[in-house]
C-alpha cells in the first residue's frame with residue numbers, strides 16, 4: 038500500500054485537539070491495520086474451522102485476530118465473518134438478549150447484524166435496514182449466509198421506517214454513516230473524501246437519523262450509537278445531542294477495553310466516560326466510537342397511539358394479500374422438510390405463501406415498506422413441485438444432517454461454486470444438502486449418480 042498522506046487540515050485539527058498526544062496518534066495511523074473474524078455460533082459444530090483460534094479479541098465472544106478469505110468454505114457456509122476488531126464492540130455493547138425486538142438501522146454490509154443475530158440465538162426479531170439498494174442486496178446475502186430465520190431485511194429511509202415501527206423495538210443500533218477517519222489506515226483512499234465541511238455534514242445527517250430512530254424505541258429501550266470516526270462533532274457532540282435534545286441517558290456497557298469518551302468534547306456530560314473511543318494507539322483495531330443510551334423521556338406519544346390503531350387494520354389487509362396455501366401445497370413442502378433435521382424452534386404452522394414463495398415471516402405485516410427478505414424463505418412452488426431455497430440450506434446448516442453429499446476435495450468445491458454438476462457414489466435421491474469439510478452451503482438434486490447444481494446463479498464464482 039502507498040504511504041498514508043493526511044490532509045493538512047486534518048493534521049492541524051488533531052494537533053490542536055490532542056496536543057502532546059497528537060504525534061503518537063499520527064504515528065499509529067501509519068502502522069498495519071489489524072484483521073479479525075467472528076465465528077457463527079448458530080452453525081453446527083461452529084468451532085471446527087481451519088483457522089488459528091489462539092488469539093481471541095478481548096471481550097468479544099467467538100472473535101479472533103487473523104485473516105480469512107471470501108473463497109474459504111467457512112465463509113461460503115456462513116461459519117465466519119471478517120470484521121475489523123474494533124467494529125465488533127458496538128453489537129457487544131448493546132447487550133441484546135434472546136427474544137428481544139432489535140433494529141440495526143444502518144446495517145449494510147451486515148457485520149453488526151450478524152453479531153446481533155448470534156446474540157438473539159434464533160429467538161426474537163432483528164430488522165436489518167439499509168438505505169442504499171445496492172448495499173442492501175449485499176446485506177441480504179450476508180444475512181442469508183448466517184443462517185438465521187428471524188430477520189427482516191429492509192431497504193428504507195429512516196423516516197419511512199419510523200412510521201412503520203413506532204415504539205416497537207427493545208434495542209436499536211445506529212452505526213451511523215460518518216466521515217470514516219477510523220478507516221484511513223485500512224483504506225487510504227478514504228482520505229480523499231475528508232474535509233471539515235464533510236465532518237459537519239455527517240454530524241447533521243447523524244442527528245436526522247437519530248431523530249427518527251428515537252421514535253422506534255420503546256420507553257426504557259436501549260440505543261447504541263457508533264461511528265468509525267475520531268471527530269468529536271460526530272461522537273461526543275452527538276452524545277450531548279441525544280441526552281439534551283432526545284431524552285436519553287448515557288449508560289455503562291460491558292465493554293471495558295479501549296479509551297474513554299472525552300468530557301471536554303461532549304459538554305462534560307454525565308456518563309461520557311462510559312463511551313468508548315478506539316484510538317489506533319489502543320492497538321485493538323481501526324478507529325471506532327461507541328456509546329450506549331437508555332431512553333428515559335418520551336416526546337412522541339401521539340404518533341404512537343395513532344399508528345398502533347392503524348397497525349391492526351394493516352395486518353388484516355396484509356393477510357388478505359397472501360395467497361391461499363393449500364393442503365396439497367403444504368404437503369409438498371413438508372415432504373421435503375421431512376428429509377432434514379430442523380432447528381428446535383422451527384414452526385411450520387406459521388408458513389405462508391405469496392407469489393408461489395413459501396416462507397415463515399419474521400414480521401406479519403410488511404405493507405408499505407421495501408422488503409428484501411422477511412424471515413425464512415423455504416422455497417418456491419413450481420407446477421406441482423417444491424424447490425427449496427438457498428436460505429433454507431444455510432438455515433439447515435444449524436444442525437447436523439444426514440441427507441448430504443460431501444464434496445471430496447477443493448477442486449470439487451470450486452466446481453460446485455462455479456455452477457457445475459458433480460458425481461456421487463451415495464445412494465441418495467432428490468434434493469440433498471451439499472457440504473464441504475462438513476459445512477453445508479447449498480442444495481443439490483441427485484438423479485442417479487449426478488448431482489445437479491442448485492447453488493444460486495447470483496452467488497456463483
Ligand SMILES: C[S@@+](CC[C@H](N)C(=O)[O-])C[C@H]1O[C@@H](n2cnc3c(N)ncnc32)[C@H](O)[C@@H]1O
Nearest residue numbers: 143144145146147148149168169195212213214
Ligand atoms: C458505517 S456503515 C454501516 C456498517 C454496518 N453497520 C456493518 O457493521 O456492517 C453506515 C451505513 O449507513 C447507510 N446510510 C447512509 N445514510 C443513511 C441514512 N440516512 N439512513 C440510514 N442509513 C444510511 C450507508 O449506506 C452505510 O451502509
